[in-house]
Amino acid sequence: MAVRQQGELKVWQRRERGKQFAIWGAWLAGVAVFAYCWRLISEKTIWMFVTDAPRQAVDLAERMVPPKWEYMAKLWLPLWDTLNIATLGTVMALIIAVPVAFCAARNTTPSVIFVRPVALFIIVSSRSINSLVWALMLVTIIGPGVVAGILAIGFRSIGFCAKLLYEAIEEIDEKQVEAVTATGAAGGQVLAFGIVPQIMPAFAGISIFRWDINIRESTVLGLVGAGGIGLQLDASISTLAWTQVSVILLAILATVIVSEWVSAKVRHAII
Amino acid sequence: MLRLEKLVKRYRTGDLALTGIDLEVPGGQVMALIGPSGAGKSTLIRCVNRLVEPTSGRVFLGDTEITGLSKGQLRLARRRMGMIFQEYALVERLTVMENVLSGRLGYTGFWRSYFRKFPQRDINEAFRLLERVSLDHMADKRADELSGGQRQRVGIARALIQEPELLLVDEPTASLDPKTSRQIMRLICELCEERELAAIINIHDVLLAEMFAERIVGLQAGTIVYDGPPDRLGPDVLTTIYGEEDWTATIDKVDEDELTEEELRERERLMSRAS
Numbered sequence: 001m002a003v004r005q006q007g008e009l010k011v012w013q014r015r016e017r018g019k020q021f022a023i024w025g026a027w028l029a030g031v032a033v034f035a036y037c038w039r040l041i042s043e044k045t046i047w048m049f050v051t052d053a054p055r056q057a058v059d060l061a062e063r064m065v066p067p068k069w070e071y072m073a074k075l076w077l078p079l080w081d082t083l084n085i086a087t088l089g090t091v092m093a094l095i096i097a098v099p100v101a102f103c104a105a106r107n108t109t110p111s112v113i114f115v116r117p118v119a120l121f122i123i124v125s126s127r128s129i130n131s132l133v134w135a136l137m138l139v140t141i142i143g144p145g146v147v148a149g150i151l152a153i154g155f156r157s158i159g160f161c162a163k164l165l166y167e168a169i170e171e172i173d174e175k176q177v178e179a180v181t182a183t184g185a186a187g188g189q190v191l192a193f194g195i196v197p198q199i200m201p202a203f204a205g206i207s208i209f210r211w212d213i214n215i216r217e218s219t220v221l222g223l224v225g226a227g228g229i230g231l232q233l234d235a236s237i238s239t240l241a242w243t244q245v246s247v248i249l250l251a252i253l254a255t256v257i258v259s260e261w262v263s264a265k266v267r268h269a270i271i
Numbered sequence: 272m273l274r275l276e277k278l279v280k281r282y283r284t285g286d287l288a289l290t291g292i293d294l295e296v297p298g299g300q301v302m303a304l305i306g307p308s309g310a311g312k313s314t315l316i317r318c319v320n321r322l323v324e325p326t327s328g329r330v331f332l333g334d335t336e337i338t339g340l341s342k343g344q345l346r347l348a349r350r351r352m353g354m355i356f357q358e359y360a361l362v363e364r365l366t367v368m369e370n371v372l373s374g375r376l377g378y379t380g381f382w383r384s385y386f387r388k389f390p391q392r393d394i395n396e397a398f399r400l401l402e403r404v405s406l407d408h409m410a411d412k413r414a415d416e417l418s419g420g421q422r423q424r425v426g427i428a429r430a431l432i433q434e435p436e437l438l439l440v441d442e443p444t445a446s447l448d449p450k451t452s453r454q455i456m457r458l459i460c461e462l463c464e465e466r467e468l469a470a471i472i473n474i475h476d477v478l479l480a481e482m483f484a485e486r487i488v489g490l491q492a493g494t495i496v497y498d499g500p501p502d503r504l505g506p507d508v509l510t511t512i513y514g515e516e517d518w519t520a521t522i523d524k525v526d527e528d529e530l531t532e533e534e535l536r537e538r539e540r541l542m543s544r545a546s
Contacts, residue, residue: 184377
């Protein structure tokens with residue numbers, strides 16, 4: 001904010017002149033960097049392939065229709081596996097995430113110096129590894145199959161759920177906790193009466209949100225052998241069976257739509 | 272009943288909230304604690320049940336020295352002190368009944384309370400108290416569905432079901448309209464009389480304090496500057512507590528529309544005394 005005297009008038013402008021010039025300069029630099037990067041990328045692109053892209057896409061789409069509907073009969077079981085991987089993985093993650101979250105939240109952790117850093121480390125390490133990478137490692141450790149998928153989804157989700165939950169715990173209304181403490185309640189009772197009711201909506205929201213994400217993530221886990229419909233997707237792509245690929249993609253789309261619908265319903269019921 | 276000896280509280284920021292308070296509240300006495308914001312009223316009552324740890328000094332409840340208790344013993348002592356809060360501090364997502372019963376947590380084991388299996392005796396008492404504060408039809412409502420006055424009545428029932436000997440009341444009327452404020456204060460005082468409870472009521476509405484308390488203690492910057500009956504509380508005393516101000520005007524501020532005939536007469540009586 002800049003105010004300056006101009007004779008009798010007091011003139012107000014949003015910014016000082018120097019600051020305004022600095023902002024223009026920053027925009028100019030940004031545009032220049034963009035133009036330079038564009039040139040670099042352009043030099044390393046074979047434009048013939050890019051201009052060819054629409055034709056290639058149409059060609060691929062033509063090979064994908066009509067979808068080979070009878071292939072669906074072989075997809076029900078993998079689809080069921082995919083759902084199970086997502087659901088069981090989410091449940092496993094929640095069971096571990098809840099105590100981790102309470103240890104990570106500043107206001108409930110047993111020790112800020114010793115326990116909290118450990119809990120935060122669990123959260124960060126779980127979050128920093130993508131579930132596909134978790135699956136890759138787990139397949140080599142415990143072999144291919146649904147169990148590897150469940151564990152991969154579970155490990156990846158611990159950090160996500162625990163982080164959101166501990167943030168919710170830190171945001172609770174301390175007065176309600178104080179009131180329960182003042183009655184002479186023990187530690188566990190303060191938790192059950194003062195804190196848990198306050199974080200229940202967040203907990204339900206987080207679980208259903210993560211389940212929704214996990215359904216989408218578990219559809220690709222099969223690509224690395226961790227069970228589910230991704231296995232069929234991988235097989236169909238490598239044998240160039242494009243009409244099967246289209247059926248699989250449609251099946252995944254339908255599943256995701258259903259899960260979106262379910263989570264929207266549940267979220268609506270909680271709030 | 273309650274005795275504070277040289278109670279000092281210094282916050283970690285270095286602020287001295289209480290500077291050696293000596294205070295004795297006999298059984299059955301309703302005492303109002305008045306003073307400007309930041310005078311240490313909240314700190315004082317929170318030091319009594321050690322929601323805030325006093326820096327030094329001693330607090331006695333009957334023969335028990337609260338300040339010397341271990342964690343487990345402190346829990347047992349807290350059962351003897353009911354607390355009522357500004358803005359009610361109900362657990363918003365629990366029902367009225369659960370909120371009232373939470374006053375029994377100190378007497379109930381963890382699993383029984385977790386599964387809400389409170390003894391029938393407590394449930395009877397909860398219904399009786401809800402009836403006493405005229406909320407028996409609301410037992411199944413969630414706390415966040417209630418109006419301010421109703422919530423504070425649930426808060427009162429929660430404190431009373433502890434069967435306390437002392438009530439610690441922190442600004443019970445701060446977020447209520449003038450009429451509801453009076454009703455709540457009247458209810459608290461009636462209940463104290465019925466049960467022969469002692470009470471410390473933090474309140475910044477001087478008029479309400481004068482109307483309902485039998486003893487007034489004025490706190491200023493962590494020191495007691497007035498201790499006496501309400502009828503000695505003239506403009507000069509208010510000036511020592513709060514600072515220079517035209518005190519007849521403060522009393523005038525209460526919204527006239529909200530007052531009944533009887534309350535208007537009462538106010539005129541108080542105003543003539545103040546001038």
